[in-house]
Amino acid sequence: MSEREEVVRRWRREARCVPLARAELRKALAGWGLSELEEDALLVASELVTNAVRHAVAPRDREIETRYVRLASGVRVEVHDASPARPVVGAPHQDDDGGRGLHLVATLADRWAVGERVGPGKRVWAELSVKVT
Template sequence: MSEQQEVVRRWRREARCVPLARAELRKALADWGLSELEGDALLVASELVTNAVRHAAAPRGREIETRYVRLGNGVRVEVHDTSPVPPVVGDPDRDGDGGRGLYLVAAVADRWAVGERIGPGKRVWAELSVKVP
């Protein structure tokens, strides 16, 4: 297992950062021996980073930060952006392609929340753990 217990990266606020952030998380999970969380953790990261790209009302030059933190038997996925506006769990449009992200996060994560961060903006995080039978 890797000695590094946290992976922090900054991304330009553009759609192409989503697959890059997913790749960093996939690598961290493999290094930490948590590959069984990959499917759900990548879904969470995709939704949270996509929300930051699409909805964080901040200047285009501002970056998004991802933090992947190794927990005892799981991982915390954090996405930081400079917008103070919290994400809203909307009413998903059955015929549209949006509005379901936070529902999906809530469905697969053990818990998730929105909190403050050092500096302007917010952090949205979710924790996932390996389920013990």
């Protein structure tokens, strides 16, 4: 890979952006020859975008940005939102309907973190790589 490839899209902060963001990632992975990462990467993207839609405390007109970056051995999934509030990895109870998203991200990704971004808010990212067997 000679240059960094990325796909950047902006979405209205609505639940219907989640499947659209997944479709963009699926298309990018196929184009990069990384379809073997599809299942895990799509789940990670779903969790991160859903968290931004549900929990980002920001004006409704502020958009969510997804950034999918082709890495040498995989992909980085980034979700940017305008809320400065950092996500918290909770301890979900077995009977809870939610609260497991970041646990799934931590399990599926090689690494993930929350960081600064240009402009207000934060970016939450996760990297997944092709497993060499």
